[in-house]
């Protein structure tokens with residue numbers, strides 16, 4: 001890939017088109033990129049490695065740049081030790097045994113745990129939040145970003161070219177050059193992977209925004225070099241759990257489609273009222289995109305069958321996953337179905353109990369097996385209130 005960052009900062013990352021599930025759970029139909037960069041200066045710094053799935057291709061990219069500029073690497077800056085960024089470290093050390101690794105104390109603890117590598121004192125520099133390292137003309141500022149997304153994560157701001165190396169933050173699913181919508185795939189990535197840690201993201205945003213930033217170089221996805229406020233504002237929304245849209249999301253899960261018919265009816269009524277809606281079958285839509293959409297929209301209707309004195313299993317799982325990601329600040333309504341002992345709404349409400357600032361919109365609608373005349377009246381009342 002020929003990605004131009006600047007005269008002295010070169011992209012050496014790789015696209016991975018061969019992976020279907022990132023972290024063995026998130027669908028990546030358009031692949032993913034593992035980004036890595038080289039800063040050319042008196043002392044040359046490599047910014048992170050890549051997943052071992054692509055070690056050879058990455059080393060080839062690194063060698064090409066080093067050969068072109070007739071330089072040798074002095075430092076490897078390690079922003080994040082999760083293996084998608086660190087698992088080529090052993091290969092790098094075999095090829096360049098004199099390279100010095102730069103990270104914090106937890107960085108080296110995790111490297112040892114993952115790769116059984118005990119980096120000697122002469123081969124590492126341990127930095128703390130706010131420390132700097134001069135490469136010559138370039139000066140690196142290290143900014144700790146604990147839990148964004150692991151405890152050892154650190155950002156690096158390069159002051160001469162005003163480039164922020166932002167670890168996973170501002171990353172997205174999808175290889176570089178794929179055509180999907182940045183916001184949708186960055187949201188799906190962020191909410192599912194880092195969504196729980198909004199306070200920590202707010203902390204690092206406050207730190208980095210003190211710097212003048214011209215470009216953002218994340219560890220996944222496109223390099224951001226224009227309209228940076230758009231991306232920062234999105235991150236502010238996501239990390240403060242603020243909805244982006246006032247739309248109504250109707251998510252349903254059911255066994256014999258009678259709950260689906262009611263969800264469709266509610267959707268039709270809302271559309272007739274001019275409201276923007278989205279109807280989702282919890283079994284047929286990408287699960288992690290549903291989670292992202294719950295954070296995108298202000299109002300969510302959960303409609304589900306009762307099941308084993310609880311709620312339809314995938315709805316149960318969805319709600320528990322939302323809780324684990326600090327779901328909050330939303331308007332919620334429930335529709336349940338139960339032939340002899342409806343239990344879905346009670347269960348859904350109990351699962352969401354830990355969430356802050358949920359406004360419950362009434363009426364709660366109970367369907368006994370299938371909709372009747374009363375259901376239609378209740379749906380219209382609920383639609384008016386949504």
Ligand code: FEO
Nearest residue numbers: 082084149168219
């Ligand atoms: Fe892309 Fe948290 O690793």
